[in-house]
Amino acid sequence: MAATATKLEPRGRLSAADWEEAALATLAESGLGTVAVESLARRLGVTKGSFYWHFATREALIKAALERWEKSDEEIVVAQLDAIADPRERLRELFRRVSREMPSHVIYAALMQSLDHPLVRPVMARVSQRRLDVLSLAYRQAGLGRNEAGHRARLAYSAYTGFLQLSLQLGLQRLGHEDFEAYVDHVIATLVPA
Amino acid sequence: MAATATKLEPRGRLSAADWEEAALATLAESGLGTVAVESLARRLGVTKGSFYWHFATREALIKAALERWEKSDEEIVVAQLDAIADPRERLRELFRRVSREMPSHVIYAALMQSLDHPLVRPVMARVSQRRLDVLSLAYRQAGLGRNEAGHRARLAYSAYTGFLQLSLQLGLQRLGHEDFEAYVDHVIATLVPA
DNA sequence: TACATTCCATACGCTCGCGTATTGATTTCG
DNA sequence: CGAAATCAATACGCGAGCGTATGGAATGTA
Numbered sequence: 001m002a003a004t005a006t007k008l009e010p011r012g013r014l015s016a017a018d019w020e021e022a023a024l025a026t027l028a029e030s031g032l033g034t035v036a037v038e039s040l041a042r043r044l045g046v047t048k049g050s051f052y053w054h055f056a057t058r059e060a061l062i063k064a065a066l067e068r069w070e071k072s073d074e075e076i077v078v079a080q081l082d083a084i085a086d087p088r089e090r091l092r093e094l095f096r097r098v099s100r101e102m103p104s105h106v107i108y109a110a111l112m113q114s115l116d117h118p119l120v121r122p123v124m125a126r127v128s129q130r131r132l133d134v135l136s137l138a139y140r141q142a143g144l145g146r147n148e149a150g151h152r153a154r155l156a157y158s159a160y161t162g163f164l165q166l167s168l169q170l171g172l173q174r175l176g177h178e179d180f181e182a183y184v185d186h187v188i189a190t191l192v193p194a
Numbered sequence: 195m196a197a198t199a200t201k202l203e204p205r206g207r208l209s210a211a212d213w214e215e216a217a218l219a220t221l222a223e224s225g226l227g228t229v230a231v232e233s234l235a236r237r238l239g240v241t242k243g244s245f246y247w248h249f250a251t252r253e254a255l256i257k258a259a260l261e262r263w264e265k266s267d268e269e270i271v272v273a274q275l276d277a278i279a280d281p282r283e284r285l286r287e288l289f290r291r292v293s294r295e296m297p298s299h300v301i302y303a304a305l306m307q308s309l310d311h312p313l314v315r316p317v318m319a320r321v322s323q324r325r326l327d328v329l330s331l332a333y334r335q336a337g338l339g340r341n342e343a344g345h346r347a348r349l350a351y352s353a354y355t356g357f358l359q360l361s362l363q364l365g366l367q368r369l370g371h372e373d374f375e376a377y378v379d380h381v382i383a384t385l386v387p388a
Numbered sequence: 389t390a391c392a393t394t395c396c397a398t399a400c401g402c403t404c405g406c407g408t409a410t411t412g413a414t415t416t417c418g
Numbered sequence: 419c420g421a422a423a424t425c426a427a428t429a430c431g432c433g434a435g436c437g438t439a440t441g442g443a444a445t446g447t448a
Binding site for chain 2: 030113115124129148152155157160161162163165171172182183186187190191
């Protein structure tokens, strides 16, 4: 009957990867601040003793989890997107992707709330720069000038990260599936050149 | 020669207001997490003993500081803005205000990084709702339909909060005074209907 | 089976920040 | 001036989390 169903994920012995996954899961649920070793241990059905065999320190775990996430994010968000030739359609698809594959965005949003923390900031700086570059390139290919494209990319990316913050962290009117579609359409109409 | 010039603000005895101001200053500088009573005490040139005479608990201080900020923010951002009759010009001025009066925006951005924390979230929810309403109204008066106005307001506000996060927290290319003006112009051109 | 490696539990120490208790100084004011 | 009220210093207790030490169980392997 435990309301907070602390789902213990793996059953047998644990590997470093298990801890990293658990860390990312907890991160997505309640932020980096709650990623504590004793808490994770309970979640996994073991104790600290286990953790410190796999990792030297809590920071080491965070570092590993971040690398794991950054890698998967790199593939998901960026890679399978270059396929779309038409830049305008690529932009539209990019905006739509925010709804699908939410899990990765949830972690993104959680990490953006921990931009203090020396390990997180550089990761998010790289991730953000990559996304900005993708956007900027698409806008250039869509016909905008160098400066225009840069500004529009920054605007679009700001809207993206801001929207996630308002929705997931602030919890501002959760915006049902219906209205969300309408909103995305409006964003596309406003930010994607005809 | 102390690099981190921990400026002790008031000289004589302290009042509750002094602690609140110091809390807001520290908040703006390094986030809510660093708003600790012993730290503030050092900053003010006293010790904990003083603090706990003025406040029952750290949370009480935060609560008071938040009320103080919300009040001042309410006046600055909202009040002296209804003056501008033309909604389009009002929107333009609104975007420009992000550059001036940075201090309040810095505190805003810092608080948006602490949306966990039970005292902060409701405050930011109210503040955000007010600003969204202001935007939405302006867009309606500018001729947009009910839904259009709501969506555009959300988009503009997302861009606002996202931009602050990217600039102040992530530190993404600090964007010199020159480029910043150009960016704001681009935003206005993109988000304010002709 | 024997032995090494891998994984985990228990118990402990340490630091940091909050909050309390107590005493002391400094105003304020009758 | 003397007493009350106001503001502050010192010392202490406490819980949360990290990290360490050490022994024990489980798994592989010769």
